Amino acid sequence: MSEPILTLSDVTVAFDALKAVDGVSLTVPRGQRRAIIGPNGAGKTTLFNAIAGAHPPTSGKVMFNGNDVSELPPHRRARLGISRTFQITNLFPTLSVQDNMMLALRGLKPKKFSLFGAPDPDEAEAARIGSALKAARIAERADVIVKEMSYGEQRQLEIAIALVTTPTMLLLDEPAAGLSPSERSMIAEVIRSLDPAITVILIEHDMDLALGLVDHVTCMFEGRVLVEEPPEGIRRNAKVQEVYLGKPRHA
Amino acid sequence: MTPASKSRILGMTARGATTAAAILIVAALLPLGLSSYQVGLATEILIFGILAMSIDILAGFAGRTSLGHGAIFGVSTYVVVYMTSQAEMSPWLALLLGIAAATVVAAVFALLAVRTSGVYFLLLTLALGMIIWGVCLRWTQVTGGENGMRGDVRPAILVGQSAFYWAVLACAAVVSYAMWRFVCSPFGLTLRGIRDSESRMRSLGYNVPLHLFIGFSVSGVFAGIAGALYAMFNNFVSPSTVALAQSVEGVLMMIAGGVGTLFGAFVGAAAIIVLENIVSSYTQRWLMVLGITFVLIMIFAPEGIIGKLRAIFSRKAKAP
Numbered sequence: 001m002s003e004p005i006l007t008l009s010d011v012t013v014a015f016d017a018l019k020a021v022d023g024v025s026l027t028v029p030r031g032q033r034r035a036i037i038g039p040n041g042a043g044k045t046t047l048f049n050a051i052a053g054a055h056p057p058t059s060g061k062v063m064f065n066g067n068d069v070s071e072l073p074p075h076r077r078a079r080l081g082i083s084r085t086f087q088i089t090n091l092f093p094t095l096s097v098q099d100n101m102m103l104a105l106r107g108l109k110p111k112k113f114s115l116f117g118a119p120d121p122d123e124a125e126a127a128r129i130g131s132a133l134k135a136a137r138i139a140e141r142a143d144v145i146v147k148e149m150s151y152g153e154q155r156q157l158e159i160a161i162a163l164v165t166t167p168t169m170l171l172l173d174e175p176a177a178g179l180s181p182s183e184r185s186m187i188a189e190v191i192r193s194l195d196p197a198i199t200v201i202l203i204e205h206d207m208d209l210a211l212g213l214v215d216h217v218t219c220m221f222e223g224r225v226l227v228e229e230p231p232e233g234i235r236r237n238a239k240v241q242e243v244y245l246g247k248p249r250h251a
Numbered sequence: 252m253t254p255a256s257k258s259r260i261l262g263m264t265a266r267g268a269t270t271a272a273a274i275l276i277v278a279a280l281l282p283l284g285l286s287s288y289q290v291g292l293a294t295e296i297l298i299f300g301i302l303a304m305s306i307d308i309l310a311g312f313a314g315r316t317s318l319g320h321g322a323i324f325g326v327s328t329y330v331v332v333y334m335t336s337q338a339e340m341s342p343w344l345a346l347l348l349g350i351a352a353a354t355v356v357a358a359v360f361a362l363l364a365v366r367t368s369g370v371y372f373l374l375l376t377l378a379l380g381m382i383i384w385g386v387c388l389r390w391t392q393v394t395g396g397e398n399g400m401r402g403d404v405r406p407a408i409l410v411g412q413s414a415f416y417w418a419v420l421a422c423a424a425v426v427s428y429a430m431w432r433f434v435c436s437p438f439g440l441t442l443r444g445i446r447d448s449e450s451r452m453r454s455l456g457y458n459v460p461l462h463l464f465i466g467f468s469v470s471g472v473f474a475g476i477a478g479a480l481y482a483m484f485n486n487f488v489s490p491s492t493v494a495l496a497q498s499v500e501g502v503l504m505m506i507a508g509g510v511g512t513l514f515g516a517f518v519g520a521a522a523i524i525v526l527e528n529i530v531s532s533y534t535q536r537w538l539m540v541l542g543i544t545f546v547l548i549m550i551f552a553p554e555g556i557i558g559k560l561r562a563i564f565s566r567k568a569k570a571p
Contacts, residue, residue: 054454075456090454092447095440103444106437107455114437115469116429118262 004063005030005169005199006051011060013043013050020046022223023060033191034201035210035231038220039243044203045087047220048171051201052084053077065168079108083167085158087174087203093147097138097157100146101129104161128164136160136190152183159190169199176209184209207244211235219243262432278420282413291484292528294416296521297423298480303504303516304430305473310502311511312434313466314446315368318498319360319376320474322383325493327353327478329387329394332488336402337393342483343406349482350475356383357471358464365463368449380498388490399489404482419480423517426476431513433469442466503541507548509555518556 006028013021021043028034036044049055051062053074062070069077092100098121105125106112121129133139136156146154155175162170175191176184184206191213194200204210211217211231219227219234221243227234234240260268282290302324310316327349334345364375387394394400409415433439441462444452449459482488491497504523508515523541530540552559 074454078456084454086454090448090451092444092451094447095443099440099443102437102440103452103457104455106441107452107457111437112441112457113465115465116432117436117438119435119437119440 003030004028005065006201007061007063008047008051009061009063011047011050011057011062013046013055014058019223021050021057024220024223024225026218026225028199028201031196031199032216033214034199035214035217036201036203036220037205037207037210037217037234037240038226041222042220042243043223044220045173046223048084048173048201048203052082052171075108078165078167081166081168082171083162083165083169084171085162085173085175087177089151089154089158091146091154091157091161093145095146096142097133097144097146097149097160098129098142100157100161101132101142101164104164105129108165128166132160132164135163135194137186150183152179152186155179155183155187156190159187163194167198169201170194172200172202174203174205176204176206188213207235261428262435275420275424279417282416287412290412290416292524294412294419294484296517296524297416297419298477298484299501299504299524300517300520301423301426301477301480302474302501303508303520304427304513305470305477306501307505307508307510307513307516308430308434308442308470308473309467310505311513312439312446313442313463315364315372315463315467316502317360317364317376317467317470318373318495318502319364319380319383320470320501321495321497321499322380322493323353323357323360323471323474324478324481324501325387325488325497326356326383327475328482328485328488328492329400331404331479331482332400332402332486333393335404335482336400342404345404346479346483349479350472353475353478354468354472357474358468360471361464361467365460365467377495377498380493380495384490384493384495387493394490397490399487401487402482404486409483415483419484422476422480426473427514427517430473434513438462438465503545507545507555509558509561512555512557512561515555515557522556 004027008024008026011021011024012019024047036047038044046055050057053072057070061068064077064080064082067080069080092103102121105128130139133142136159138153138156138160141149141153146157149157159172159175172191176187179187188209191200191202202210202214211234214231217229217231217234218225219240226243227237227239229237263271281293285293302320306317306320330352331345331349334340334348335342360376360379363379364372367375388396405415409418441452441457445459445462452459500523504519505516506519507522508517508519526540526544527537531537554562
C-alpha cells in the first residue's frame, strides 16, 4: 500500500447535542477507490462535509496530502486538490455546458475578475475542459444548455465539473442517485475509467453499484465506523447485514 | 466545442458587427428626415435606453432587479446641473463629476443590497431610492426643492438639436458596446452563474457578494452616464427625476424590450416613449394606457419584444 493521502483522526461533527459523526478515524491510501456505505442517517454526507470543509469538524483532525486542513474553508481545500460533487444536482441550468465548465475552472483564478476581457477559453483552459468532459463522456454536448439535458447527463456534468480543477481527491456524493439502471451503468463506467492517480471516495446507497467500483469499503452506522473491509467480505459481513436488513429474529 | 479561431471584429461576429453598423448608420441618418421635435424624442429614447440597459445588467444577468436606478441616474443629473449652474464649472468637468457621484451612490446602494435577493433586493433598492428622492426634495438650498434647478448645461457646440442627437448617439454606441463586452466578459459570466446558483458559485470558490458589488457599481456608472446626458438634454432637474416613477419607468422599458437581451432596452425605451407621446396628444390618461400595455405584454410576450422576436425566428429556423 502506498502512503495515505487522507487521514481522519477521531473526527467528530456535532450539531448541538447530536453527534452526526462520532469519533471517526479513517485512512485512505493514495489512488484508492473507497466506498462509504451505511443506512440513512449514518453520517456519510456529514463526513464528506467534514472532509470538503462545508462543515468543519467539531473536534479531531483532517490531514490531506500532508497538510492539516481541519480548519480550512472549502475553497482553500479545493485549492489543495479536494473536489466534490453534490447529492442534489446543483448546476447553472440556463448556461451552456461549456460555460458551466468555465465557471468551475475559473473559480480559483484571478481571471474571473476580468471585466471587459474576451469570453473564450485560452488553449490551456480549452484542453482541461475538453479532457474533463471526455472523462465524463459528454464531450459532444459542450454547447448544449444544461436544462435541456437529461438528468443522467446532468449527473455526468456534475462529475465533469468536479474533474476540471484536476483534483488529487474526488468525493462523489451519491453520483447515481435517482438514475435509471442504464444511466447508473453509464455513471459506473465513468467512475471506473477515471485516472487511476485520482483518489476517489464514493458515497452510495446501491450496494451492487458501489461494491463493483471500489477496492475498499467503509460501512458507517450511527456516526461511527462499523466495518472496514474489501468489497468481497462486506456482503457476507453479519454486522453489515444487520444494519441494512435488521437483526435476525431467533425463533 | 466552439472553434476558438472564429473571425471577430472587436469581439463581435461578422454578422453582429454588420448589424450594429447598419443600425448605427440608420440611426445617424434619422435627423435628416425628422422634425426637430422628433429628433428630441429620439435623443430621449437613446438616453433612457442606456438607463434601461444599465438596469438589465443586474436584472437580466445577475438576477437582481433594482428599483433604485432612477435615483442613481437622477443624482448624476442633479450634480451636473448644480455644478454648471451654481458652481459655474465647465460642462465637461461637471459631467465627469456627475458620473462619479452616481457611481459612489451606486456603490453605497450595493454595499447594503448585495446580500439580499428577490423581493428583498427590490424593496431595499426602492427604499434607498426614496431616501435620495427625500433628500432632493427637502435640501432646498442646494437642490431648489420642489421647484428644481435650471441650468445651461450643454456646451456651445452641442446646442443644435441634431448636433446633440449625434453626440448622444455616439455616446450610446460606445456605452452599449462597453456594456455588451462587460456582460460577455469572464466577470459577466460569473454574474450569470450567480443568477443560476449562488450556492454552487460559493462552493466553486467565488465571493458572491463581492461580485454583486462590482456588478452593481459598474451598472451605476452606466446609469450615471445616462443621467449626465439627461442633464444636458433637459437643462433642468427636479425631484421627479430621482423619483420612484423614474426607476419604475426604466425597469418597465427593460422588461418591454426583453430582460437579459441588453439591446432590447432601446426597443423598450422607444416603444414606451413613442407610445407616451402619441397617447398623451389624445388623452390625459397616459398612465392607464401604460398599465394596460404592460398587462398585455406580460400575457402575450413576457419575454419582451426582442425576446419574443428571437423566439419566433428561432422557431422558424428550426421548422423544416
